[in-house]
Amino acid sequence: MKELDKAAAGQFTLPLIYETVQRSSPATIKLDFARSSCPDAGNNSTLPNSTYWKNLETLLSTVSSDPQLINYGFYNLSAGEGTDRVNSVAVCIGDISMDMCRICVKESSKKILTVCPNEKAGIVWYDQCLLRYSGSSGNYDWGMKSIFNGNKASSDPDRFVEAVKSLMGRLREEAASGNRTRKLGKGEISVGNETVYGLVQCIPDMSSRDCDRCVGEGSVLISEARMGARIFRGGCVLRYENYTFFNPTPNNGFPSSSPLPTPGTYWYPTSCTSGEFERDVGPRFDHVIGQTRGLIWSSI
CATH class of the missing domain: 3.30.430.20 (Gnk2 domain, C-X8-C-X2-C motif)
Structure with a gap:
């Protein structure tokens, strides 16, 4: 898992692997939203101006703005410390193109903030990717x-x-x-x-x-x-x-x-x-x- 802080948010990159991408025009790219979940919703909330939420927004905005973060079709990043630490994981599903992979992760990072507002944990699934965040890493028993x-x-x-x-x-x-x-x-x-x-x-x-x-x-x-x-x-x-x-x-x-x-x-x-x-x-x-x-x- 990689550590991301605010100062390095705009500069963080993963090691590159070689890539040959078949480009798709925007008109051919269609994402299929499937489901979402906010574990323990209402009992595990945070405030929109809290340090935790700001760390989450920083993390997701960095992923959205830096396409190289998803070069492996997967990332596992964190931001913050202690109880304000946020971990986020995303993985692209199947053998989709790298273009669609990045678009799906970018859209998921926006979607998750709307389906789990002010929650400390959330996950969204598209047919093309999944993205989740929480205050801990390595726990995958989310029902x-x-x-x-x-x-x-x-x-x-x-x-x-x-x-x-x-x-x-x-x-x-x-x-x-x-x-x-x-x-x-x-x-x-x-x-x-x-x-x-x-x-x-x-x-x-x-x-x-x-x-x-x-x-x-x-x-x-x-x-x-x-x-x-x-x-x-x-x-x-x-x-x-x-x-x-x-x-x-x-x-x-x-x-x-x-x-x-x-x-x-x-x-x-x-x-x-x-x-x-x-x-x-x-x-x-x-x-x-x-x-x-x-x-x-x-x-x-």
């Missing part, structure tokens, strides 16, 4: 948020669920075995005439054990034959769909253990026309509330 596709597998749902679990288990191992610059697993599996695509990613500076645990606990929500799901945690994300939502090869703006191919364009299909529903799961998984568009329900 879970999720969005499920409203469609169910029409034939042999039990087989579908087992196939999805098998895929996510394989990707879980792949992500956990990553290094401190990237912990990502992605792949596909055939289920009858269907192909399911999956992605699992952890914050890179998590230990392999913590990454494995984070994904494993998130996987408990995969219990119904839904055709797609996005599961968000403080330290990891899981996603599977019955359509391709990631590039088949890694983008060469990020480190890779293999030769880096020519980058492709990251494509995000429109939302499923049948609708989606959401679940919020607390840290102990003892309270689940789901919400469809136009319908409130509870389960588990």
Whole structure:
């Protein structure tokens, strides 16, 4: 984790890695906001003119103004001291271009101040990145948020669920075995005439054990034959769909253990026309509330 103080805020940079970026015009860049969370909201507040809040604003504004901070598709920074110390983490999800990665982090740094005003901890998830801040580092047990596709597998749902679990288990191992610059697993599996695509990613500076645990606990929500799901945690994300939502090869703006191919364009299909529903799961998984568009329900 890097230390950032106010005096050095405009001068801080991470070591550079080489980068070949496929430029995208602003018209082609579309960010998909997913969920947000303000842990212990109302009981862990701060004042807008407090030293803590000013440190947070300094931290996020520095990230927004210095694009080199996100060269690895990831940063872990802090500002301030003692009880006024703020830690912020951001990671770009999947194999998006470096341009989109930086734009997502910049937008997230603005969004998080509006969804968690005057709170000492907050996290926002986009399909393209996550950004979080708190007064401590290394704690990723922030419960879970999720969005499920409203469609169910029409034939042999039990087989579908087992196939999805098998895929996510394989990707879980792949992500956990990553290094401190990237912990990502992605792949596909055939289920009858269907192909399911999956992605699992952890914050890179998590230990392999913590990454494995984070994904494993998130996987408990995969219990119904839904055709797609996005599961968000403080330290990891899981996603599977019955359509391709990631590039088949890694983008060469990020480190890779293999030769880096020519980058492709990251494509995000429109939302499923049948609708989606959401679940919020607390840290102990003892309270689940789901919400469809136009319908409130509870389960588990």
